[in-house]
Amino acid sequence: MHATLPLLKETDFPPVRRSQLQTLQVNLGYLCNQRCIHCHVNAGPKRKEIMHQETVQLVLDYLEAQHIHTLDLTGGAPEMNPHFRDLVSRARAMGIHVIDRCNLTILEEPGYEDTAEFLAEHKVEIVASLPCYLGENVDHQRGKGTFATSIRALKRLNALGYGDDEEALPLTLVYNPQGASLPPAQDELEATYKRELARRYGIRFTRLFTITNMPIQRFGSMLISLGEFASYMQLLKESYRQENLQHVMCRNLISVDWQGYVYDCDFNQMLQLNMHDEHGRTLHLRDLMQRDITGRPIIVMDHCYGCTAGQGSGCGGALEE
Numbered sequence: 001m002h003a004t005l006p007l008l009k010e011t012d013f014p015p016v017r018r019s020q021l022q023t024l025q026v027n028l029g030y031l032c033n034q035r036c037i038h039c040h041v042n043a044g045p046k047r048k049e050i051m052h053q054e055t056v057q058l059v060l061d062y063l064e065a066q067h068i069h070t071l072d073l074t075g076g077a078p079e080m081n082p083h084f085r086d087l088v089s090r091a092r093a094m095g096i097h098v099i100d101r102c103n104l105t106i107l108e109e110p111g112y113e114d115t116a117e118f119l120a121e122h123k124v125e126i127v128a129s130l131p132c133y134l135g136e137n138v139d140h141q142r143g144k145g146t147f148a149t150s151i152r153a154l155k156r157l158n159a160l161g162y163g164d165d166e167e168a169l170p171l172t173l174v175y176n177p178q179g180a181s182l183p184p185a186q187d188e189l190e191a192t193y194k195r196e197l198a199r200r201y202g203i204r205f206t207r208l209f210t211i212t213n214m215p216i217q218r219f220g221s222m223l224i225s226l227g228e229f230a231s232y233m234q235l236l237k238e239s240y241r242q243e244n245l246q247h248v249m250c251r252n253l254i255s256v257d258w259q260g261y262v263y264d265c266d267f268n269q270m271l272q273l274n275m276h277d278e279h280g281r282t283l284h285l286r287d288l289m290q291r292d293i294t295g296r297p298i299i300v301m302d303h304c305y306g307c308t309a310g311q312g313s314g315c316g317g318a319l320e321e
Helices: 053-066 084-093 115-121 135-142 146-159 186-201 217-226 229-238 242-247 266-270 302-308
Strands: 023-027 070-074 097-102 125-129 171-175 207-210 253-256
Touching: 023 053, 023 266, 053 084, 070 084, 084 097, 084 115, 115 146, 125 146, 135 146, 146 171, 146 186, 171 186, 186 207, 217 229, 229 302, 242 302, 253 266, 266 302
Parallel strands: 023 070, 023 253, 070 097, 097 125, 125 171, 171 207
Antiparallel strands: none
């Protein structure tokens, strides 16, 4: 796989500083039952990195110490971590809003068949990848048969109440472009998704997030192989909008890897751009227990243009209202 970091280091991206921390995004490991071409984590069935129990406990301690509002769980497939359910149930008992970034197909994997019911019981928000409402496009991006499995999973979630009550059981779908282009307008695409998924399959969902593909890891390597990396970066830079800087996710979120080390965002984690203290030492979650990180400078490189191009992009979808 081609390394993208050397192509991103020299940057003119403007400086960004942190505001109040609201969300702890935790990567529970890179193990996944899928291997999608757009995956910036390079996750897959053969990955061995997985968060252990002592680090899970540290996450819970940090949530309590810093009064965090939201726990955002990602992977890989976060549900494949053996401590996933313990973390979710204990965080919910603390009154914390929990998000599960679910690939949908995991809900039919052997050993995970009751995961949907567990998520509904604990009122976990599901943010699920469905890069198109057309089966051929989804199978091309995420693997043959993925679309049919995803549709069955969505129907099952609907039967449990997901997509009906925005407060109790919110169901968010995620769109990624097929290739080296920006996502279309989020509100317009959401309307199309809702119409087509209801008409074709009777599926309901709460909202749609559009997320720009980042020029890193598997997707960045593919761009290099196709000779499209430079042109994609040019597109991101030409589409930069300064007003999006006020709403980028790294201002009120930190990302934690499977070992407990911390980063300004999930993308920086994949580039191994660790947060450091004033002495240049790599920061672990245990180092932040009593530390206020408001106002800290955020590590930026050229990939940050992916979050500020066009309508903007982040883990919460488009930044532009």
